[in-house]
Amino acid sequence: MSNVFYQEKFVDRHTGPRSTEAQEMLSFLGVQSLDELIEQTVPSQIRLKKPMTLPTALSEKAYLAKVQEVASKNKVFKSYIGQGYYDVTVPGVIQRNVLENPGWYTQYTPYQAEIAQGRLQALLNFQTAVSDLTGLEIVNASLLDEATAAAEAMFMLYNARKNKDAQTFLVTPNIYPQTLDVLQTRAVPFGVQIRVADLATANLTEDVFAAFIQYPAADGTVEDYRTFTAAAADKGIMICAAADLLSLSLLTPPGEWGADVVVGNSQRFGVPMGFGGPHAAFFATKDAFKRNIPGRIIGVTSDANGNYALRMALQTREQHIRRDKAASNICTAQALLAIMASFYAVYHGAEGIKNIASRVNDLTKLLDKALQELGYEQTNKTYFDTLRIQLGAEVGGLKSEALNHELNFFYSDNVVGISIDETTSYEDIETIVKVFAKVKGKNLSDVNLEALVKDLSASSIPEALIRQSAYLTHPIFNSYRSESEMLRYIKSLEAKDLSLCHSMIPLGSCTMKLNATTEMVPLTWAHFGGLHPFAPIDQTSGYMALINELNDWLSEITGFAKMSFQPNSGAQGEYAGLMVIRAYHESRGEGHRNICLIPASAHGTNPASASMAGLKVVVVKCDEHGNIDMDDLKVRAAEHAANLNSLMVTYPSTHGVFEESIIELCEVIHAHGGQVYMDGANMNAQVGLTSPGFIGADVCHLNLHKTFCIPHGGGGPGMGPIGVAAHLVPFLPNHEVVAVSGEQGISAVSAAPFGSASILTISYAYIAMMGADGLTRATQTAILNANYIKARLESHYPVLYAGANGRCAHEMILDCRGFKAVGIEVADIAKRLMDYGFHAPTVSFPVAGTLMVEPTESESKAELDRFCDAMIAIRQEIAAVEAGEADQKDNVLKHAPHTADVVTADEWTRPYGRQTAAYPLPYVKAKKFWPSVGRVNDSQGDRTLICSCPSIEEYAEA
Structure with missing residues (x-):
């Protein structure tokens, strides 16, 4: 039969096993077909009676054409809206080698530190940059967004309050509306009262436990809050400040004027607006709150060989310990975006960041002078990047003229806000001035911009708030200025991390499946990345079409x-x-x-x-x-x-x-x-x-x-x-x-x-290219892969639970508790798997002392077999301990993982060979992934919490 009508299906690329392999696996399970396996696995009473109704699956080429058409419906105007979101320049070396690189975007949360030292270092860099810029000692490795970070801060301070009768959170009226919105949501269940009032000492009443400051304020003003924070401290009232990270290179950091917590959004550090996200929020606080801070902290410790190593400090997420007593449910961070922001800080360094901020501030001052020369009233006497222009009946004409020039400003009653960003040029200022001039019946030539440029020496920042302290002084932020050096630094960290580029990541409950390249491509298109979340609705038709269609499909x-x-x-x-x-x-x-x-x-x-x-x-x-x-x-x-x-x-x-x-x-x-x-x-x-x-x-x-x-x-x-x-x-x-x-x-x-x-574009792509049949096949294959692993391993490891017919769903729990009798812990198995080139399954969840395995549908039979072979080989190593052939404390599992330095050392005194340590199965030689550090010292890291990049002297002293 002719192949003239043949079209490759995306589902065949997404699912791992080929049809012949799937049939071999089904035969191994003793069933004839996928349908028979599903009948044995999924209760008949809950199985759908008819297939899902979804559009016909698209090929990858057809999908890219479709999504290009969707993207073109978005209008990417120059955005001066501000309100916490700004256009940025993503350095190409970071976009290509981090954001677009599966070696960075397919990694899992770094719970297995020994094979995650690269991203741990990048996240430590993020913490260091935020600590330096905010002036506070303890920083986490990112939260979800600025508003939720503010809510987390409110509750951390609420739980830390000394006066347990105090229920009021005092909030400046000059706050971003979205932040106030989220604060009000989170306050309701606990009876916390949000009081929006001027930050005057008269408002520091007994019922107030903390106060919130926006710095610079939502309208762009920059104020000195030292008198207020001192008065608050005298009354035991704590302070949370939301700060603009770029501005802190010029402004006195909140940590130096009395803030207990500083939150914000690192989006300005090289992360596109993306119609609202994802962006990494930051959360910095005083050392006194290090046991209360929500989210993840990356800390410095050492490995089994005494070498510098990093890990997630205080690692077990508090909700798993305290459960319904937990003060936070934070589980997901924004690690990839925090990593991008950290590389942005490394790429530019203190001098580069200050130059960008100074340029933003100078362009804002230039625009201020130009608009005043046209006869407008600019109401902000102090500012970093934002102006407020008072208009009357002219506002309608101005908005119309701005849109004619594809400019978006922030409009509030008869006030127009303009926020300048890193991408703004001198020519952009000319365009803005031209728009405002036309509304006055004037021309651009009526303003002598060149003369005004020569007179920008007067500061728009109060002298008392001009930053004096140093920041980004660590060598990491001062060593990689050329693109060659930056590229090599990024790659050196990437090489320390195991990702889906290397092997399957069989984490139960976490579903580490293929993130197909075609799904990722549109993410970096300007028509998706360049939109402000508060852009006028008629400019966001593409996003609305995509979101509405995704709503229908889901x-x-x-x-x-x-x-x-x-x-x-x-x-x-x-x-x-x-x-x-x-x-x-x-x-x-x-x-x-x-x-x-x-x-x-x-x-x-x-x-x-x-x-x-x-x-x-x-x-x-x-x-x-x-x-x-x-x-x-x-x-x-x-x-x-x-x-x-x-x-x-x-x-x-x-x-x-x-x-x-x-x-x-x-x-x-x-x-x-x-x-x-x-x-x-x-x-x-x-x-x-x-x-x-x-x-x-x-x-x-x-x-x-x-x-x-x-x-x-x-x-x-x-x-x-x-x-x-x-x-x-x-x-x-x-x-x-x-x-x-x-x-x-x-x-x-x-x-x-x-x-x-x-990132909705990714799920949109997945469903569009899979279609109803493809999605169903993916689910069936996930169940097939899991049951295949179960069948191969259950004679070696007890499988804790199964359904009525002995089948598991898409994951299973391997019971490793019996090995404790000979001193082998589940963590030893997890570390030994690294020597075989695998990330461990989920450790001790939901049952302590177990491994929860989920292969997903994307893994081939060969990869499943490779993983099973590794697990069986490890079981044989445990058997050697059980038989007394290997010592309970001095064996290959207890010393795992084995680094290249250890294996190639001149002296080797261990009771097993170097080959056993490094190449336990033949396939490992062909594709060896070396852990960059030995087993990390968890307790040392918790006892001595260092969450910013230490100098060699500081590390040695610790």
Whole structure:
């Protein structure tokens, strides 16, 4: 038959096993077909009765043509809107070698430090830059956005308050509206009162526990707050400042004038606006708060050989320890964007950053003088980059003329705001002046700009606030000025990290699947990256078309009525979903419903999110098979029927099983007046086979950075949109600046109206190129791959849980607890896997002493076999310890991982050979990945917390 009509299908590239390999795997499992395996795995009562209705799958070429057409509908005007978002110049060496490089964007969160030293160093650089610029000692390795960072700060200070009766958070009126919106959302469940009032000492009353300052203010003014912060300190009132990172190269840092916490957005450090994200927020605070700071901290320690090493300090996320007592549910960071920002700081150094900031400030001063010369009133007496021009009836004509010249300003009543950024040129200033001149009936020639340029010596910053302290003094920020040196530095760090470029990352619950190149390509197009999130709606038609179409597709996939794309992490999605349920109950006069049932096996963010939504957590037992104990569920639901708010459930379960009772579970909760929140972490096993809506859930968040192919980026970005049933649609999150929901919608949960909008292009691509059949095949293949691994390993490692027919879903738990009898811990297996070239599966979650394995659909049979061979070989190494052939403390597992320095050392005294250490299986020689450090010292790193780049002397002393 002729191949004239043949067209390659993207699904064949996305899924790993070839058809012949898949058949071999099915035969190994004792089944004839994928359909037979699915029948044995997914309960018949929840299987969809008809296929999903989605557009026909596109080829990669056809998709790129389609998305180019979508992108062209966006109008990329010059944006002077400001409000926390600015156009930037991304250095080409960073764009090509970090943002567009799978060696950086496919890495997982650095829980296995020995094979993550590159991104750990880049994140430490980020912390150092932020610490230097803010003037505070402790910095985390990024949060989601400025608004949520401010909310995290509010609650850290709330929990640290000395006067436990104080419930008021005093907020300057001069705050970004999106930040105030998110603060108000987060304050409601805890009864925190947001008081918007002038920062006058008279307002520092007994009920105030902390105050919030925007620096520079939202209108651009720069004020000295020393008197205010001193008065606040005298009364035990703490200070949170939101600062512009670029401005801090010229302004006195908040840490020097009394701030306890400084938050903000690092977007100006080389990260495109992207219609709102993703961008790495920063959070800096005093050493006194180091045990309270939310998110991740990268710290300095040493390895088993005494060498410099980095790790995530205080590593176990607090929500897994404290659960419903946790003060934060932060899980996803914005690691990739923090890494970009850190390289931007390395690329420019202190001198370059100051030059950029000074140029921005000088252009702003030039524009100020020019507009005043035209007869306009510019109201900001002090400023860094933002002017406020008072207009009357002229404002309409000005807006029209600005749009004719493709310029966007910020409009508020009769005031026009103009924020200058790194990309602004002298010619741009001429264009702005020309627009303002025309409104006055004048010409550009009526202003002598060249003369004004010669008279910019007068400072627009108060003398007392001109920065005197040094920053970015570490050699890292002063060594890589040429592109050659910068390129080599980036590559030297990349080489220390294991990513999907090297091997599968079999992390259960984390879904490390292919991030296809074609999915990633549009991300860096200007028509997606160059839009301000508050741009006029008629300039964002492309984004709106993409978001609306993605809404339709995800609604079809989930069985829900509508999606909200605002939450920019899975944990944020959990919180948003619970707040929507809360609003629904309140609308029915049942605001007293405050009990949330959560299975004992749940992910730690579940109880943490419930607590943040003001709910009381009641734990439901699991049975001996790891399933939710339905008898206990029914007792708890009946016991709390009058106050039952919701149940949070993960499906398939956190144990990797399709529980048979899931429909009954939903019916029990509904019968007692509650709502069912489904955690979408395991959606990779549902798509095309079943759906949350079909099962009976009311709301579910989707980890787009898992099931729908947005890469993990070393620990973020993430997107956690929520889908809801029809009765919850009116309560989806709204936004103060851009309305995205109805009047009943809850206030914002993220800074931007559509969260990290630019990365929605990735999931859009994945669904468009897979189509309904492709997505279903991906789910089937994920289940096939997992069951194949289970079948190969279960005679070597006990598999903790399985479904009614002995099948797992898309992941399984290997029980390693029995090895403790001979001194082998699950961490030893994780470290030894590095010598075989693999990242460990998820360690000790959801059961301590176990490994949770998820292969995803993207891995080939050869790669699955390679991983299984490694695990079997490690089991044989454990057997040698069990048999007494290897010492319990001095063996190849306890010394793992083995670095090149150790293996090639002149002296070798270990009871096993160098070949065993470095090349335990033949395939390793052909593609060896060397861990750059030996096993890191976790306890040392926690005892002596160093979270910025130390000098050699400081490190030696520590």
